[in-house]
Amino acid sequence: MEGDVGKGLVCPKTMDGKASNNNGNGLEKTVPSCCLKAIACVPEEDAKCHSTVVSGWFSEPHPRSGKKGGNAVYFNNPMWPGEAHSLKVEKVLFKDKSDFQEVLVFESATYGKVLVLDGIVQLTEKDECAYQEMIAHLPLCSISSPKNVLVVGGGDGGVLREISRHSSVEVIDICEIDKMVIDVSKKFFPELAVGFEDPRVQLHIGDAAEFLRKSPEGKYDAIIVDSSDPVGPAQALVEKPFFETLARALKPGGILCNMAESMWLHTHLIEDMISICRQTFKSVHYAWSSVPTYPSGVIGFVLCSTEGPAVDFKNPINPIEKLDGAMTHKRELKFYNSDMHRAAFALPTFLKREVGSLQAS
Amino acid sequence: MEGDVGKGLVCPKTMDGKASNNNGNGLEKTVPSCCLKAIACVPEEDAKCHSTVVSGWFSEPHPRSGKKGGNAVYFNNPMWPGEAHSLKVEKVLFKDKSDFQEVLVFESATYGKVLVLDGIVQLTEKDECAYQEMIAHLPLCSISSPKNVLVVGGGDGGVLREISRHSSVEVIDICEIDKMVIDVSKKFFPELAVGFEDPRVQLHIGDAAEFLRKSPEGKYDAIIVDSSDPVGPAQALVEKPFFETLARALKPGGILCNMAESMWLHTHLIEDMISICRQTFKSVHYAWSSVPTYPSGVIGFVLCSTEGPAVDFKNPINPIEKLDGAMTHKRELKFYNSDMHRAAFALPTFLKREVGSLQAS
Numbered sequence: 001m002e003g004d005v006g007k008g009l010v011c012p013k014t015m016d017g018k019a020s021n022n023n024g025n026g027l028e029k030t031v032p033s034c035c036l037k038a039i040a041c042v043p044e045e046d047a048k049c050h051s052t053v054v055s056g057w058f059s060e061p062h063p064r065s066g067k068k069g070g071n072a073v074y075f076n077n078p079m080w081p082g083e084a085h086s087l088k089v090e091k092v093l094f095k096d097k098s099d100f101q102e103v104l105v106f107e108s109a110t111y112g113k114v115l116v117l118d119g120i121v122q123l124t125e126k127d128e129c130a131y132q133e134m135i136a137h138l139p140l141c142s143i144s145s146p147k148n149v150l151v152v153g154g155g156d157g158g159v160l161r162e163i164s165r166h167s168s169v170e171v172i173d174i175c176e177i178d179k180m181v182i183d184v185s186k187k188f189f190p191e192l193a194v195g196f197e198d199p200r201v202q203l204h205i206g207d208a209a210e211f212l213r214k215s216p217e218g219k220y221d222a223i224i225v226d227s228s229d230p231v232g233p234a235q236a237l238v239e240k241p242f243f244e245t246l247a248r249a250l251k252p253g254g255i256l257c258n259m260a261e262s263m264w265l266h267t268h269l270i271e272d273m274i275s276i277c278r279q280t281f282k283s284v285h286y287a288w289s290s291v292p293t294y295p296s297g298v299i300g301f302v303l304c305s306t307e308g309p310a311v312d313f314k315n316p317i318n319p320i321e322k323l324d325g326a327m328t329h330k331r332e333l334k335f336y337n338s339d340m341h342r343a344a345f346a347l348p349t350f351l352k353r354e355v356g357s358l359q360a361s
Numbered sequence: 362m363e364g365d366v367g368k369g370l371v372c373p374k375t376m377d378g379k380a381s382n383n384n385g386n387g388l389e390k391t392v393p394s395c396c397l398k399a400i401a402c403v404p405e406e407d408a409k410c411h412s413t414v415v416s417g418w419f420s421e422p423h424p425r426s427g428k429k430g431g432n433a434v435y436f437n438n439p440m441w442p443g444e445a446h447s448l449k450v451e452k453v454l455f456k457d458k459s460d461f462q463e464v465l466v467f468e469s470a471t472y473g474k475v476l477v478l479d480g481i482v483q484l485t486e487k488d489e490c491a492y493q494e495m496i497a498h499l500p501l502c503s504i505s506s507p508k509n510v511l512v513v514g515g516g517d518g519g520v521l522r523e524i525s526r527h528s529s530v531e532v533i534d535i536c537e538i539d540k541m542v543i544d545v546s547k548k549f550f551p552e553l554a555v556g557f558e559d560p561r562v563q564l565h566i567g568d569a570a571e572f573l574r575k576s577p578e579g580k581y582d583a584i585i586v587d588s589s590d591p592v593g594p595a596q597a598l599v600e601k602p603f604f605e606t607l608a609r610a611l612k613p614g615g616i617l618c619n620m621a622e623s624m625w626l627h628t629h630l631i632e633d634m635i636s637i638c639r640q641t642f643k644s645v646h647y648a649w650s651s652v653p654t655y656p657s658g659v660i661g662f663v664l665c666s667t668e669g670p671a672v673d674f675k676n677p678i679n680p681i682e683k684l685d686g687a688m689t690h691k692r693e694l695k696f697y698n699s700d701m702h703r704a705a706f707a708l709p710t711f712l713k714r715e716v717g718s719l720q721a722s
Contacts, residue, residue, distance in 0.1 A: 057445075081449070082471030084418075088443040110443030127625065130709070264488065264653050290651060290659050290709075292625050297658010298651050332710075339707035346704035348491070348651075348696045 058106060058114070059086040060121055060295075080265055080295045087111055087124075087293070093188055098180035101228075105188045111293060113188055115156060117181070117228055124293045128158055128192065131299060133336035134289040134344065136162030138301060139222045139257035140169075141316035141341060146221040147171070150249065152208040154226035155181035160195025163224075165326040165333075173220075175204045175211040194330055212245040220250050225258040238269075240276045247280045252308025256281070257301050263288055263351045264296040273302055274355050282307045285314070286355055287344035289335075301344075314345045419467060419475070420447040421482050421656075441626055441656045448472055448485075448654070454549055459541035462589075466549045472654060474549055476517060478542070478589055485654045489519055489553065492660060494697035495650040495705065497523030499662055500583045500618035501530075502677035502702060507582040508532070511610065513569040515587035516542035521556025524585075526687040526694075534581075536565045536572040555691055573606040581611050586619040599634060604641045613669025617642070618662050624649055624712045625657040634663055635716050643668045646675070647716055648705035650696075662705075675706045 061084055088109035095104045104116040112125025123131065136159050140146050145168040151159050155176035163172050176182060182203070186193040196203065204211055223246055246256050256277075261269050263286075270286065277284045281304035288300040305311040319338045320326050327333050347355070422445055449470035456465045465477040473486025484492065497520050501507050506529040512520050516537035524533050537543060543564070547554040557564065565572055584607055607617050617638075622630050624647075631647065638645045642665035649661040666672040680699045681687050688694050708716070 059447075080471075082469060083449065084447040086420075086445040086447065108443060110441075129711070264651075288651075290625075290649075290657075292657035292659070296651075296653035298653070334711045335709040337707075337710050337713070340709060343704035343707035346698075346700035348701060349693075349698050350490070350695045352698070 053089050053092055053106065056089050057086045058089050058104075058108075058116070059084050060116075061119060083295070085121075085293065085295070087114060087121075094184055096180065098178050100178045100180075103178075103180050103184055105184055114293075115181075115184070115189065120228065121293050122228065123156060123158065123189075123192070125189070125191070127292050129334035130289050130291045131294075132158035132162050132192070133333060134287075134340070135159060135224055135226055135257055135259065135301060137165075137320055137336045138287055138303060138313070138341060138344060139224060139255045140166050141318045141320055141338070142303070142311055142313045143221060143253070143255060144318050146318075148220045148222075149173070150175070150215075150220045150223045152223065152225040152227060153177075154224070155179075156185040156189060156192045157182070157195035158189075158192040159224055159226050160198060160201055161192060161330050162195075164195060164198040164200070165320070165323065165329040167324060167326070169200060172198065172201045173204065174201060175206060175208045177205070177207055179205050191331065209242055209245055212249050215249045217248055218251045218254070220254055222255050222257070223250060225256070227259055238273060240279070243276055243280045247304075247306055250306045252306055253311060254306050254308070255311055255313075256304045258304075260286065260300040260302040262294065262296045262298050263300055263348065264298060267351065267354050270300060270302075270351075271355055277302055277304045281305060283311060283313075285345060286347060286351070287313070288347075289340075289344060314342060316341045414450050414453055414467065417450050418447045419450050419465075419469075419477070420445050421477075422480060444656070446482075446654065446656070448475060448482075455545055457541065459539050461539045461541075464539075464541050464545055466545055475654075476542075476545070476550065481589065482654050483589060484517060484519065484550075484553070486550070486552070488653050490695035491650050491652045492655075493519035493523050493553070494694060495648075495701070496520060496585055496587055496618055496620065496662060498526075498681055498697045499648055499664060499674070499702060499705060500585060500616045501527050502679045502681055502699070503664070503672055503674045504582060504614070504616060505679050507679075509581045509583075510534070511536070511576075511581045511584045513584065513586045513588060514538075515585070516540075517546040517550060517553045518543070518556035519550075519553040520585055520587050521559060521562055522553060522691050523556075525556060525559040525561070526681070526684065526690040528685060528687070530561060533559065533562045534565060535562060536567060536569045538566070538568055540566050552692065570603055570606055573610050576610045578609055579612045579615070581615055583616050583618070584611060586617065588620055599630075601637050601640070604637055608641045608665075608667055611667045613667055614672060615667050615669070616672055616674075617665040619665075621647065621661040621663040623655065623657045623659050624661055624709065625659060628712065628715050631661060631663075631712075632716055638663055638665045642666060644672060644674075646706060647708060647712070648674070649708075650701075650705060675703060677702045 090107040090109055093105040093107060093113070097103070101118045106114050108114050108124065111127065114124045115122045140149070140163065146166060147169060148171045149163055149169055151163070151172065151174040153176060154160065154174060155178060160172060160174060163169060182196070186196070195201070250256065258273070260273055263270065274284055274286065283305045285303045286300060287303060288298050290297060291299045303313050316338050320333070320336065321338060451468040451470055454466040454468060454474070458464070462479045467475050469475050469485065472488065475485045476483045501510070501524065507527060508530060509532045510524055510530055512524070512533065512535040514537060515521065515535060516539060521533060521535060524530060543557070547557070556562065611617065621634055624631065635645055635647065644666045646664045647661060648664060649659050651658060652660045664674050677699050681694070681697065682699060
């Protein structure tokens, strides 16, 4: 499968945050697509990466006019070269630059309101349920009575909304670097920002690595890393020192759930992430979910547990169906259930070959 | 979830093949997207539906220049209004009109060669494994020793390739209406057309309903309907009389696997299909798979069995891993395995609510 996905190119492994072949225009000719997520947009090329609405459509990556004029368009993005997804825009609701990224909100024709950061769709009202419910309940239903939970990123509040279904939880810390994301969510995405209203939530605006260094060792039962792609502010969040910091903040037998890209597009990035996690954690598993508006229609999660009591991720010992009121807290569950939990760990044969041997049980 | 998916519109149920609101331009304003698949492109509107490559990109639906000129583009397709997926084209390899549809083949930048019928992506070399392997092995691994198998559609040969992994199979009939699809596949998609080389394959060019009427009653252990969307030549294949014809051609305890759209986009169409199948079959189940280049990144399957020995679709009694040579016959399995089989029947909560009560066990 490697040859199919990477078109025969050898992956230069970019998990150290540096791209070995970052030579500008020729990117997709020399580096397989699975590795390109780690290459940040450079300022002088920003126009390539960020969001534009052309004639009532938003495209990811955004369309640019052809050199010969006319109706020509083309798309180019080093993160998923050769393809683009477009959504019809009814109305642009918000567009501004924060200290960290460009923030865009628009009302789409068929996916509800859409949040875009640096030109990349983060969520739509129609399919956010899949991402938020899976990234929260895959870890929290894998341990009994989670008490202290940390969210890294997740400024839209959707993951908080999901965590709050668990009545065993006493503390929900969230460390988000970009306050504008929170403000925008509170204004335009009340169904997500409702997560901030839970009195157990303690909001910390700042850098997650710094926050974690100051956290007491072994504080958390679970940490959920709901970061954006490893480009821009989230780049440090896929490097080994960060995973070590996460492990330190977890209890023995504590668990991490980390957003982990597309199995169809970023097999090498997933392999790298699993390799790094194996050096730090006792057990490492990969799971995935359908999310239509993410590239290739899927998103993955790396689930890890620290040394301590064994965690059987694949069979939820804390099933959501048995938690009092969890199914309807704030709003009804739309996507997750215990069947979907177990199914999320079934991997296509090509991915099993690539990462199966890397997974510790 | 109904309100979210259908944007509050009431589905007029179009499974009888007639659209109740087919008023041309205003389509997506009056009919929810889930119902629009049943509305055929009318000849005078053909330009809307078919395939065009603009400045090196193919888009589904294809982009059209804006009325004001310039770089304006917009997309419009009644099948999935409000979104579009684009693939970068390296080279157009074939474009012609058959008696039934427009056939386009191009080499894409990152998905290998792509087959497009009437402007709709049918398969790409990168992700065809998911569709072909799932639609073939979900049924064939659910019964022991399948012998007589019929494929309806499937002119590219990919499903034949997968069926031929099963050494118990003695006869593989295929009824494809459009010879051009077969010829094009033999020329441009040898990894799929290899399926036609199996001596057990008997090719019938023609209308499937007519073919089935002439078939002996109770001939087949399994029928796989690998049709294109229920638009154009495939429109009759989602109506009740056709399902009755299929049931008649199956043995007692025989099974049907029918392509069944996207759970994210076409919930009502799926509900209708399940309702119709329940009237004809003993048990009816829904399964789904990730396929990046299909709209919303997923495709579903309706699996049915006729009166007779019970079939437990969710737990393959004929696991592919135990079939001699099946994993590597013609080429290695890339996607399907027994874990993926079981996982395919796990349904998101919103879909369980909609179709769960309709499923007979």
